[in-house]
Amino acid sequence: MRTTLSQEANHFRRFLPASGIRRIFDRAKEIEASGCPVLHLEIGRPDYSQPFGAVQSAQEAMDAGLVHYIANRGLPELREAMAEDIHASAGIDFDPGTEIIVTTGASEALSMVALALLGPGDEVIIPEPAWSHYRAVVQMAGATTVALSLAGAGRGFVLDPEELAKVITDKTRMIVLNTPGNPSGAVQPPDVLREVARLAMKHGIFVFSDEVYKDFVYEGEHVSIGAFMADSDRFIYVNSLSKSYAMTGWRIGYVAARAEVSDALNRIHQYLTVCGVAFAQKGAVQALRGPRRQEYLAGMRKAFQDRRRIWQDAWADCSGFQCAAPGGAFYLFPRIDYRDMNAREFCNFMLDEHQVAMVPGDVFGDAYDHHVRISFGRDLSTQEAAAERLIGVINAG
Amino acid sequence: MRTTLSQEANHFRRFLPASGIRRIFDRAKEIEASGCPVLHLEIGRPDYSQPFGAVQSAQEAMDAGLVHYIANRGLPELREAMAEDIHASAGIDFDPGTEIIVTTGASEALSMVALALLGPGDEVIIPEPAWSHYRAVVQMAGATTVALSLAGAGRGFVLDPEELAKVITDKTRMIVLNTPGNPSGAVQPPDVLREVARLAMKHGIFVFSDEVYKDFVYEGEHVSIGAFMADSDRFIYVNSLSKSYAMTGWRIGYVAARAEVSDALNRIHQYLTVCGVAFAQKGAVQALRGPRRQEYLAGMRKAFQDRRRIWQDAWADCSGFQCAAPGGAFYLFPRIDYRDMNAREFCNFMLDEHQVAMVPGDVFGDAYDHHVRISFGRDLSTQEAAAERLIGVINAG
Numbered sequence: 001m002r003t004t005l006s007q008e009a010n011h012f013r014r015f016l017p018a019s020g021i022r023r024i025f026d027r028a029k030e031i032e033a034s035g036c037p038v039l040h041l042e043i044g045r046p047d048y049s050q051p052f053g054a055v056q057s058a059q060e061a062m063d064a065g066l067v068h069y070i071a072n073r074g075l076p077e078l079r080e081a082m083a084e085d086i087h088a089s090a091g092i093d094f095d096p097g098t099e100i101i102v103t104t105g106a107s108e109a110l111s112m113v114a115l116a117l118l119g120p121g122d123e124v125i126i127p128e129p130a131w132s133h134y135r136a137v138v139q140m141a142g143a144t145t146v147a148l149s150l151a152g153a154g155r156g157f158v159l160d161p162e163e164l165a166k167v168i169t170d171k172t173r174m175i176v177l178n179t180p181g182n183p184s185g186a187v188q189p190p191d192v193l194r195e196v197a198r199l200a201m202k203h204g205i206f207v208f209s210d211e212v213y214k215d216f217v218y219e220g221e222h223v224s225i226g227a228f229m230a231d232s233d234r235f236i237y238v239n240s241l242s243k244s245y246a247m248t249g250w251r252i253g254y255v256a257a258r259a260e261v262s263d264a265l266n267r268i269h270q271y272l273t274v275c276g277v278a279f280a281q282k283g284a285v286q287a288l289r290g291p292r293r294q295e296y297l298a299g300m301r302k303a304f305q306d307r308r309r310i311w312q313d314a315w316a317d318c319s320g321f322q323c324a325a326p327g328g329a330f331y332l333f334p335r336i337d338y339r340d341m342n343a344r345e346f347c348n349f350m351l352d353e354h355q356v357a358m359v360p361g362d363v364f365g366d367a368y369d370h371h372v373r374i375s376f377g378r379d380l381s382t383q384e385a386a387a388e389r390l391i392g393v394i395n396a397g
Numbered sequence: 398m399r400t401t402l403s404q405e406a407n408h409f410r411r412f413l414p415a416s417g418i419r420r421i422f423d424r425a426k427e428i429e430a431s432g433c434p435v436l437h438l439e440i441g442r443p444d445y446s447q448p449f450g451a452v453q454s455a456q457e458a459m460d461a462g463l464v465h466y467i468a469n470r471g472l473p474e475l476r477e478a479m480a481e482d483i484h485a486s487a488g489i490d491f492d493p494g495t496e497i498i499v500t501t502g503a504s505e506a507l508s509m510v511a512l513a514l515l516g517p518g519d520e521v522i523i524p525e526p527a528w529s530h531y532r533a534v535v536q537m538a539g540a541t542t543v544a545l546s547l548a549g550a551g552r553g554f555v556l557d558p559e560e561l562a563k564v565i566t567d568k569t570r571m572i573v574l575n576t577p578g579n580p581s582g583a584v585q586p587p588d589v590l591r592e593v594a595r596l597a598m599k600h601g602i603f604v605f606s607d608e609v610y611k612d613f614v615y616e617g618e619h620v621s622i623g624a625f626m627a628d629s630d631r632f633i634y635v636n637s638l639s640k641s642y643a644m645t646g647w648r649i650g651y652v653a654a655r656a657e658v659s660d661a662l663n664r665i666h667q668y669l670t671v672c673g674v675a676f677a678q679k680g681a682v683q684a685l686r687g688p689r690r691q692e693y694l695a696g697m698r699k700a701f702q703d704r705r706r707i708w709q710d711a712w713a714d715c716s717g718f719q720c721a722a723p724g725g726a727f728y729l730f731p732r733i734d735y736r737d738m739n740a741r742e743f744c745n746f747m748l749d750e751h752q753v754a755m756v757p758g759d760v761f762g763d764a765y766d767h768h769v770r771i772s773f774g775r776d777l778s779t780q781e782a783a784a785e786r787l788i789g790v791i792n793a794g
């Protein structure tokens with residue numbers, strides 16, 4: 001007979017770790033509350049606001065009474081706009097009626113995929129460094145994660161398909177792909193994507209393609225692995241409006257997959273959250289279809305390129321800050337050599353002593369306990385001040 | 398080696414059933430599209446709109462830039478308003494900082510509880526008839542459901558604690574309680590709640606108390622089982638603004654539990670959806686704290702009482718429609734005796750031949766294949782027309 005929680009060995013079945021990013025953020029808030037301003041390099045959101053017209057569309061929708069349950073899959077109009085965007089940016093066609101689901105951010109999409117498709121005995125290959133949600137959600141579904149380190153010297157976090165082939169077993173159920181990647185900023189080149197696609201289709205492995213940074217590619221064009229998977233039912237495309245349109249608080253994500261898979265995802269979605277917020281989805285339609293969308297995205301990219309340049313100039317002569325220029329996203333993931341500190345010690349030190357908040361690399365994979373993630377989501381002057389302070393500390397070390 | 402989805406025996410791990418309610422709804426839409434108006438008794442949403450001021454608050458929040466990530470647990474101000482509401486209606490105090498989480502509807506709260514606390518080997522007792530989500534989500538978490546039938550003659554779907562005691566085993570992990578209940582409309586009396594609470598605390602069983610219909614009690618006051626559980630960490634309180642404030646499309650639910658349990662739930666929540674929609678939460682604050690809130694709720698209750706009266710008068714002399722007057726919520730759950738039809742046949746017949754949409758009882762439990770759920774969420778004239786048509790058909794049978 002069980003009487004108190006603490007007497008139970010296993011009273012929480014899936015007690016996932018608290019987010020490492022939130023931990024830093026909370027500590028930074030404490031320091032600020034004590035009167036010390038902090039340079040925020042830990043947060044994964046752009047310092048923009050949503051495109052012009054999105055707020056007005058959502059407000060008009062509320063006035064018009066779009067405040068009740070909507071279809072599980074989301075507003076048809078929004079799914080159509082999403083299908084158009086996938087077509088334009090990845091060259092892949094999905095049917096808005098049966099192949100696209102609007103989700104509560106990319107996070108819900110990830111949870112749906114895990115809960116619908118994964119279970120005990122399944123292995124999921126996660127190239128690391130990787131967003132910590134992947135590992136947590138695979139664990140939530142009872143499946144096993146297989147880390148594939150991208151730390152190989154000189155490759156700049158580009159995946160090596162031969163290394164991938166070595167970790168595929170007959171239990172491999174899914175591979176996670178995130179290009180441009182968080183936290184590395186690495187863009188996986190087309191030949192790598194083609195080979196990963198070939199391996200996945202050959203072995204019948206799902207590819208979970210998280211493309212939330214697709215609009216943040218600084219050289220050339222974004223390429224989706226889906227371009228190499230024809231109409232394979234193993235391709236699962238995930239995106240959101242959080243990064244591209246700075247709409248993190250709107251909670252608008254989406255997942256596209258062939259109809260049979262999409263139906264399985266929707267059966268989880270209908271119980272997980274039923275449907276999204278009606279009027280917020282109307283604002284999302286405006287963001288995706290607004291006439292000045294390309295201008296907005298180009299402006300955002302330009303600003304991030306300028307911020308990236310600040311860092312490249314700053315680290316050029318700093319041997320304790322080893323970094324490849326990220327091809328996409330808005331993160332740097334340098335290896336830091338400073339005294340004998342590991343990443344966690346260094347991040348605590350920089351936050352407590354120098355008021356610079358960064359995320360320690362081990363949050364993104366066990367192999368990265370000397371890396372840190374630097375987000376350049378905040379404005380240019382924040383980047384200038386932070387780069388000067390951080391590189392200054394390392395060079396003086 | 399797996400090559401196509403259809404060759405895989407177990408390619409979807411948790412392929413939950415499609416919602417039985419949505420199936421009827423979709424069929425009704427088809428009939429309407431062909432030009433025939435349908436009387437909608439299948440939908441679980443009130444025909445009201447949110448209280449005055451909620452839309453304006455949300456719109457102002459958008460203008461003020463409340464469009465980015467917020468705390469995982471939701472706006473502090475909203476959690477405070479929720480704590481006040483739980484205190485006022487259930488007499489229980491929860492700390493907004495550590496014991497309350499704002500969720501994407503009550504559905505996400507349910508999913509969080511299942512994923513955090515349940516796993517293979519656990520049994521969950523579900524008194525039936527019950528909302529179909531409970532069963533599906535327990536299954537999603539890999540646990541086992543144990544149905545406790547409330548069909549006992551003459552009890553009007555009131556739970557019998559002696560029957561409950563009989564199905565408790567050392568694997569029992571949770572009991573679901575939903576009063577007032579969907580689909581029965583039954584209100585569980587205080588002496589039953591007290592005894593269920595005693596059993597739960599004695600055996601260390603979580604009580605998942607879904608109180609989303611708490612503001613729809615037609616005689617006397619709502620009583621929460623939490624009132625009999627002192628500060629037990631086994632009490633989990635769930636509510637939403639969907640029913641009380643007709644805010645289904647805003648997706649605002651909440652879950653309250655003691656800090657250790659709430660922390661476990663939040664660790665699932667942070668991965669499942671990260672956080673809710675910032676500006677929608679601001680509208681929810683206004684709904685919960687608006688000066689005319691009690692007036693709004695009283696008006697809603699009065700309207701539903703009038704609709705309930707229509708049905709009571711209509712079925713008084715109809716032996717094929719056996720129903721107890723529901724003490725709460727806005728559903729009837731009659732047993733129908735019409736020719737040799739089971740519930741599904743009868744619902745299809747009424748929809749196709751007489752354009753009345755209802756949900757067959759087996760959606761809410763296997764024992765109810767001669768019951769139907771009638772929602773009186775729509776206006777009085779819909780109820781009058783539907784009651785006349787439905788009772789007329791049965792009496793002519």
